[in-house]
Structures are given as structure tokens and as C-alpha cells.
Amino acid sequence: MFKIRDVVIDPPIVLAPVAGHTDSLFRQAIKGLGGCGLVVSELVSTEGMTRHPAASSHLTHFQEIERPISIQIFGSDSARMADSAAMVEAMGADIVDVNVGCPVKKVVKQGGGSNLLRDLPLLGRILRAVRMAIKAPLSVKIRSGWDRNSINAVEVLKLAEDCGVEGLAIHGRTRCDLFSGQSDWKIVAQVKEQAKIPIIGNGDVFAPADAERMFRETGVDGIMIGRGVLSNPWLIRQCWDYLSGKAVKQVSLIERAEFMMNFLEKVQSQSPPHIVLGKLKKIGGYLSKGFPGSTHLRARMHASRATSEFFEVVREYLAHDAQQSAD
Ligand SMILES: Cc1cc2nc3c(=O)[nH]c(=O)nc-3n(C[C@H](O)[C@H](O)[C@H](O)COP(=O)(O)O)c2cc1C
Structure with missing residues (x-):
């Protein structure tokens, strides 16, 4: 310290x-x-x-x-x-x-x-x-x-x-x-x-x-x-x-994806409506870096025209691609 x-x-x-x-x-x-x-x-x-x-x-x-x-x-x-x-x-x-x-x-x-x-x-x-x-x-x-x-x-x-x-x-x-x-x-x-x-x-x-x-x-x-x-x-x-000489915490894909989802939901609930979609896309883009199939995921997130569509894309990824890659 x-x-x-x-x-x-x-x-x-x-x-x-x-x-x-x-x-x-x-x-x-x-x-x-x-x-x-x-x-x-x-x-x-x-x-x-x-x-x-x-x-x-x-x-x-x-x-x-x-x-x-x-x-x-x-x-x-x-x-x-x-x-x-x-x-x-x-x-x-x-x-x-x-x-x-x-x-x-x-x-x-x-x-x-x-x-x-x-x-x-x-x-x-x-x-x-x-x-x-x-x-x-x-x-x-x-x-x-x-x-x-x-x-x-x-x-x-x-x-x-x-x-x-x-x-x-x-x-x-x-x-x-x-x-x-x-x-x-x-x-x-x-x-x-x-x-x-x-x-x-x-x-x-x-x-x-x-x-x-x-x-x-x-x-x-x-x-x-x-x-x-x-x-x-x-x-x-x-x-x-x-x-500090401890084991470095390894973060699983599921943990990362869950963090991303929870965080994006908080962003949605606390951002003014006129900026929320842009913010979700930007943050989602960063947080999904390195996820399997993330190029496709990001392209779909970026193409979303409404927050509901954006979250549908993320939920779908979580339910299918993320689970499959983690198996
Ligand atoms: C998009 C972006 C925004 C930044 N905004 C600030 C800022 O508001 N104030 C500041 O002092 N530095 C800002 N920085 C610089 C960072 O604090 C940091 O000095 C720089 O990114 C180098 O550290 P890093 O290699 O760990 O990223 C910003 C950097 C980036 C990439």
C-alpha cells in the first residue's frame, strides 16, 4: 500500500x-x-x-x-x-x-x-x-x-x-x-x-x-x-x-458472459434513453473481446436497432454459443 x-x-x-x-x-x-x-x-x-x-x-x-x-x-x-x-x-x-x-x-x-x-x-x-x-x-x-x-x-x-x-x-x-x-x-x-x-x-x-x-x-x-x-x-x-503470491483467479467463459449480462442490464437501467443503445454496444464490444465467436456476436450486437433486440442477441449467445464453448 x-x-x-x-x-x-x-x-x-x-x-x-x-x-x-x-x-x-x-x-x-x-x-x-x-x-x-x-x-x-x-x-x-x-x-x-x-x-x-x-x-x-x-x-x-x-x-x-x-x-x-x-x-x-x-x-x-x-x-x-x-x-x-x-x-x-x-x-x-x-x-x-x-x-x-x-x-x-x-x-x-x-x-x-x-x-x-x-x-x-x-x-x-x-x-x-x-x-x-x-x-x-x-x-x-x-x-x-x-x-x-x-x-x-x-x-x-x-x-x-x-x-x-x-x-x-x-x-x-x-x-x-x-x-x-x-x-x-x-x-x-x-x-x-x-x-x-x-x-x-x-x-x-x-x-x-x-x-x-x-x-x-x-x-x-x-x-x-x-x-x-x-x-x-x-x-x-x-x-x-x-x-501477493496468490493463485491468479482464472475466469471462465460462463463467468465472463454472466458478468457482461449483469453489467449491461445495469447500464440499461441507469442510462438516459437517448444514449443507452450506443453505450450498450460499446461496452458489449469491449466485454465480449476474446469470447469464442465474438466477431459474429459483436456484429449482431452492433446491428441491433433497439435495446430489446440487443439483449435478445446477448441472451441467445449466452444460452447457446457460450454454453457450447464452455462444455
Ligand atoms: C478512450 C480513453 C479515454 C481516456 N480518458 C482519460 C481521462 O479521462 N483522463 C485521463 O487522465 N486519462 C484518460 N485516458 C488515458 C488512460 O487513463 C491511461 O493513461 C492510458 O490509457 C494508458 O494506460 P493503459 O495502457 O493502462 O490503458 C484515456 C484513455 C483512453 C484509451
Whole structure:
């Protein structure tokens, strides 16, 4: 375990923020499977939060069982960032996290996310303003730099520490890498070596052995996993079992299919009608990855024109194909 000030993160494995996926329902499901010491909300726009707070409430909302929870904000206006941080603190977030890594054009164009990696004076103003606005622990999530010629993660770490930031997660790709190539764990190790605050390593943990290797090669205090969990919700639990020397839980096809069905039913019951079918297709697509006959299953899920048809397809798969493959 490790701590971000007084927030105990035990086990030291964090569910990464993944916009469009890691909402409260998903986070609750991952917590329920075990092994996860901290969850982080999807990124929340501070322009949106301060102008139309109700419109962001689906992003900031969480349940007690998710604790400890970090809520992540992004933006480029230090006053709005500070106001949003205070709002997030008032909502009861255990940690306030500032996004300094999002590579998406719309976010970068407005000056936020990974743009802050190439505008350290602005980043400093934002972090100081946010620090002044809250008492809660403050963390940042960064990429290694803007591009391969301007890797500055250690400089960003030092600035963050000077501004009173108490924890830092680093994804070892640059903004310009987007998701190509590999997360450079050497930079993660350099940041850890120079840090006074706890460091969370991130990028390309897709199996328990990757988790062990990241701890060993970088010396980080904790690790953060994103994409791997989307299609294998048990991954965090499996990593923790592996790291603590226990047998790694093997998940049967039937168990995976049942999890998918239960989760999709929850998504259906809690999503607004105008987005529910799209959401079911996206989540169903991820959760069925690797199922026998999943290409056909996904094509049928995607062709569904109504939620009733979507669930008929999944139920049919569960009753016939999944059972047969498991036999
Ligand atoms: C679809 C998608 C959405 C993401 N949304 C966020 C986000 O809201 N905030 C953030 O800090 N990182 C976001 N990330 C980055 C992840 O948190 C993580 O840093 C990245 O995926 C690398 O970790 P992984 O290899 O374990 O997936 C997102 C990544 C993806 C693929």
C-alpha cells in the first residue's frame, strides 16, 4: 500500500480514468471484483462545471463503496480550475486530480490536458490556484512530455511538488505518441527516482506479469491500469493476486458472459434513453473481446436497432454459443 497524504491506497493498484468507460457503475463493478485501491473519475471539464454544474453531475457522481475516489478535472483557466476543485472537494472527493495528459485535440486547443506540458508557467498558475482553493489532497496525471524532443516529466514533477501537489501518475508516452509505440517505463523510473511525492506508473499493463515488471523496473509506489481492464474487468484483481503470491483467479467463459449480462442490464437501467443503445454496444464490444465467436456476436450486437433486440442477441449467445464453448 501507499498513501497520498492521509488517503490509503491499498492495494497499490489504481483504476485509470477512461472517458466514456470508467463511470460510477463501472468503477463499482471493478471495486467489487477486488484488488483495486483507488478509482479515478473520467475527466470533467471545468468550463462545463462552472457554467452548467448540473450537466456534469453524471461525471462527478459516485457511491460510497467506490472510496477512496479521486475526481479528475481539466481546463486552462486557473480561476475556473480552482472553483471546480473546490466544488469537487465539497462533493466529498478524497483526492482532486488535475489532468495534464489528455491528448484530444479539442482539449489541447482550449489550452488544457497535455497542452500544459508545453506551457509550464500556465501549469504552475493552475496548480497554485487549485492548491489554494482546496484542503483535500491534490494529484496530477501527466504524460512524459509534449513530443519525443521535449520530454520534461521530471521538470513537471518538480514544478508540481513546488506547487503543493501530493501525488503524480505518469503515462510514459508523449502527447504526440497518442497511443502508438510503447509506454516508456524508463521515464517513469526517472520520475520516481527524482520524486519526493508518491508516483503511480501507467501505460501498457495488460497482464499480471506486466504489473510485476512495472513495479520492479520503475520502483513506483503504485500502478494504474486503463485499457486492459475494459475488456478484462478482473485484470486488477489478477495483478494483485499475482503480486501477493496468490493463485491468479482464472475466469471462465460462463463467468465472463454472466458478468457482461449483469453489467449491461445495469447500464440499461441507469442510462438516459437517448444514449443507452450506443453505450450498450460499446461496452458489449469491449466485454465480449476474446469470447469464442465474438466477431459474429459483436456484429449482431452492433446491428441491433433497439435495446430489446440487443439483449435478445446477448441472451441467445449466452444460452447457446457460450454454453457450447464452455462444455
Ligand atoms: C478512450 C480513453 C479515454 C481516456 N480518458 C482519460 C481521462 O479521462 N483522463 C485521463 O487522465 N486519462 C484518460 N485516458 C488515458 C488512460 O487513463 C491511461 O493513461 C492510458 O490509457 C494508458 O494506460 P493503459 O495502457 O493502462 O490503458 C484515456 C484513455 C483512453 C484509451
